[in-house]
Amino acid sequence: MCERCNYEKLMEGVGIRATKHRLAVLRILGNAPSPMTAQEVFDALKADRSINRVTVYRILESLVEGGVVDKISTGDRSFRYGLAPNDNHPQHAHFYCRLCGLMTCLPPESFRLPFGIPSPGLPGVVEKYEIRLDGVCHRCRPEKS
């Protein structure tokens, strides 16, 4: 998603110390074309360092708590993580392929909620929202693209 973000500053701006591992996690998420599962992040990290699975979960949790990373739910029972929307990356919807599990970011223009201060009619105070389109991606359906 991003290339030229200063991840150190991003993290420390929200009071998260930028350790090597954390920086690596954030860089992986930042360079990923689509939101990743914790497992995928873990596998990517293992490629060039030794790290524990639990640590990855804890780092992701911190980043989400700090608002730097977004935790997105899917049709399967796992979560995906991606850079949170910010000035450079507007909020956007996702497409989820129920066959291969790939989650794709959709252009922000396409599906955006008319949003702002929580409407008084709502049952609570809204902190974030998700729009997810579920279906089958082109790669997963051979016939009649």
Next chain:
Amino acid sequence: MCERCNYEKLMEGVGIRATKHRLAVLRILGNAPSPMTAQEVFDALKADRSINRVTVYRILESLVEGGVVDKISTGDRSFRYGLAPNDNHPQHAHFYCRLCGLMTCLPPESFRLPFGIPSPGLPGVVEKYEIRLDGVCHRCRPEKS
């Protein structure tokens, strides 16, 4: 959500035999004010019959497959089930309270996607979509309603 649906016909219309258990599941979902977890359905069933948890899962799976019931993901790691949108019940968004886990249906007018045939720009064929607002419901925040 619904009161006067003919659940037998609804099920058999999509080729699902209407057994006692299945009918009971569908009735429970139909009368529920908000989507329920499998566990909640199970507990409701246990009140007046003997049924196995696995059976509940399998029934829900069939109903989802038949398109009669919708399976909705949440901020936690479980799914909620509710009557699928149909002629009487238009598609609608949900509000999810991250504290108590309550999931509320929002009026269909409020958040609807400009939707129709899958746009050619999308990475796949869309079968359904979810809009979920996450936050904290009024009951869960004492101060400043």
Next chain:
DNA sequence: GAAAAAATGCAAATGAGTTGCATAAAAGGC
């Protein structure tokens, strides 16, 4: 009413995520 098909039950497995506690690394004080 018997054979075949479908539904249900039971026990055990799965797998993403979490917790508790021990160890290592970084931050502060002097």
Next chain:
DNA sequence: GCCTTTTATGCAACTCATTTGCATTTTTTC
């Protein structure tokens, strides 16, 4: 610089919604 305190990481074991395999009903079909 050392020592104390805090924070981050590692390891093992646990949780809990959901799934799977297989045995046992129950329903359908002939």
